[in-house]
Amino acid sequence: MLMDLKVVLVEPLYQGNVGSVARAMKNFGFSDLVLVNPCKPEVEARAMSSHAWDLLQNATVVSSLEGAIEDSSIVIGTTGITGLKFDEHLRIPPFSPREVRERLSGMDGNVAVLFGREDQGFSREELSLCDMIMTIPTSEVYPVMNLSHAVAVVLYELSELTTGDLPLADAFDVRLLHEHIAELLDDIDYPEHKKEKTRLMIKRIFGRACLLEREVQTLRGILRKIQQHIRE
Numbered sequence: 001m002l003m004d005l006k007v008v009l010v011e012p013l014y015q016g017n018v019g020s021v022a023r024a025m026k027n028f029g030f031s032d033l034v035l036v037n038p039c040k041p042e043v044e045a046r047a048m049s050s051h052a053w054d055l056l057q058n059a060t061v062v063s064s065l066e067g068a069i070e071d072s073s074i075v076i077g078t079t080g081i082t083g084l085k086f087d088e089h090l091r092i093p094p095f096s097p098r099e100v101r102e103r104l105s106g107m108d109g110n111v112a113v114l115f116g117r118e119d120q121g122f123s124r125e126e127l128s129l130c131d132m133i134m135t136i137p138t139s140e141v142y143p144v145m146n147l148s149h150a151v152a153v154v155l156y157e158l159s160e161l162t163t164g165d166l167p168l169a170d171a172f173d174v175r176l177l178h179e180h181i182a183e184l185l186d187d188i189d190y191p192e193h194k195k196e197k198t199r200l201m202i203k204r205i206f207g208r209a210c211l212l213e214r215e216v217q218t219l220r221g222i223l224r225k226i227q228q229h230i231r232e
C-alpha cells in the first residue's frame with residue numbers, strides 16, 4: 001500500500017512545470033497535489049500534464065504553506081543546495097530519497113513533501129517548518145534540478161515505500177508536544193536568545209526520528225511530570 005503522501009508546490013512560477021509535476025505524479029501513482037499561491041495553470045500546464053490534467057483540476061489551492069501542511073505528521077522539504085550554502089543556521093543533515101523511503105517504511109500516516117520556487121527555492125522561515133530535508137544526490141558541478149525532474153525522481157523512489165501498521169504521530173499531537181517543550185523552556189528560564197534555535201533543533205531531532213503516536217504520548221507524559229515537579 002502507498003503511504004498517504006501529498007506533493008506541495010510552493011509558489012510555482014511556470015505553468016509548464018506544474019503540468020509536468022502532475023504528469024510525474026500520475027506516472028508514479030500519486031494524486032494529492034497542493035499548490036501554494038501558484039501561477040494560474042492554463043493552456044501550457046494542460047499541455048504538459050497530458051493525461052494528468054484531471055489531477056491538476058483536482059489540486060488543492062491554498063494561500064499559505066502552514067495551511068497546506070497543518071494535517072501532516074511529517075513535513076519533508078527538498079533542496080538541491082545543502083551544507084553551509086543551504087542555511088548556515090539550520091545545519092540539518094539531508095537525506096536522500098532512498099534514505100527517506102527506508103526511514104518511513106513500515107509506518108502509516110500523513111506525509112507532505114515540499115518543493116520550492118523555481119527561482120528561489122524556500123525561505124528560511126519555510127524551511128523551519130520542515131521535519132526533514134531531502135536532497136537528490138546529483139553532480140556537484142550543477143546540483144540544482146528542474147522542479148518537475150526533482151519531483152519525478154523523488155516520487156520514483158517513494159512509490160516503492162510500503163506502508164505498515166506503525167502509526168506516525170498525529171500532526172496535532174506533535175504540535176502539542178512542541179508547545180509543551182516551549183512552556184518547559186519558559187519554566188526553566190532558558191536563555192531567551194537561545195529559545196528559537198533550541199526549539200528548532202528539537203523539532204529537527206524529533207522530525208528525523210519520525211515519532212510514532214505512542215512515543216509522543218510518552219514524551220508528553222514525562223514533560224507533564226517534569227513541569228509539575230518544577231512548578232510545585
Ligand SMILES: C[S@@+](CC[C@H](N)C(=O)[O-])C[C@H]1O[C@@H](n2cnc3c(N)ncnc32)[C@H](O)[C@@H]1O
Pocket residue numbers: 078079080081114115116117118119120121122134135136137138143144145146147150
Ligand atoms: C529550480 S529548484 C530551485 C532553485 C533555487 N535557486 C534554490 O535556491 O533552491 C526548484 C525546486 O526543485 C527542487 N530541487 C531541485 N534540485 C533538487 C535536488 N537536487 N534535490 C532535491 N530537490 C531539488 C527543490 O524543491 C527546489 O526548491
